[in-house]
Each structure stands twice: as structure tokens, then as C-alpha cells.
Amino acid sequence: MIMQMLYEKGIRSEHAYMAAFVSIGLSIAAWATSLNAEPGADVARADRWGIFVGEWAPTFFGLGLALSHYEQQDGTLVASVHDIHGERDAV
Numbered sequence: 001m002i003m004q005m006l007y008e009k010g011i012r013s014e015h016a017y018m019a020a021f022v023s024i025g026l027s028i029a030a031w032a033t034s035l036n037a038e039p040g041a042d043v044a045r046a047d048r049w050g051i052f053v054g055e056w057a058p059t060f061f062g063l064g065l066a067l068s069h070y071e072q073q074d075g076t077l078v079a080s081v082h083d084i085h086g087e088r089d090a091v
Contacts (some may be wrong), residue, residue: 003066003067009069011070016060020059022061027051030053031047
């Protein structure tokens with residue numbers, strides 16, 4: 001039901017996967033920024049910021065998988081594993 005609602009709003013599995021990878025980059029950026037912007041604070045504070053943002057990635061990957069399963073059932077998934085292997089073998 002939730003996946004159907006997200007799908008109808010235009011959110012696809014590729015969007016969730018991209019958000020997961022962006023959140024990994026944001027996690028590193030948040031850690032580095034906190035480490036450099038707050039010289040009086042210790043490394044633990046920077047670590048907490050990085051971990052906080054880093055927790056988003058598994059959520060987005062999970063949403064991507066759920067949306068991918070919904071797209072497979074709906075028949076709107078862009079490519080299947082067999083299509084990808086066939087293209088690779090043809091090259």
C-alpha cells in the first residue's frame with residue numbers, strides 16, 4: 001500500500017537508490033564538517049553526526065528494494081537481470 005502510494009507519486013526505485021548513495025556522501029561530509037567546524041568539540045561529536053546521517057542509507061536502500069519488487073509485479077521495471085546479462089554477453 002505504501003509502495004503503491006510512493007509509486008503513484010512518481011518515486012521509483014532508482015530515486016531511492018540514488019538517495020542512498022547521496023546520503024553516504026552526506027554522511028562523510030557531515031563528519032568532516034563537524035570535525036573541522038567545531039575545533040573545541042571532540043571526535044565523538046563528529047562521529048555522531050556522521051552516524052546520524054549514515055543511518056539514512058539503509059532506509060533508502062530498503063525503500064529501493066521494496067519499490068523494485070513493486071515495479072516487477074507491476075511490470076514497469078526498466079530492465080530485468082536477464083536483459084542486462086544479455087546486453088553484456090552481446091558486447
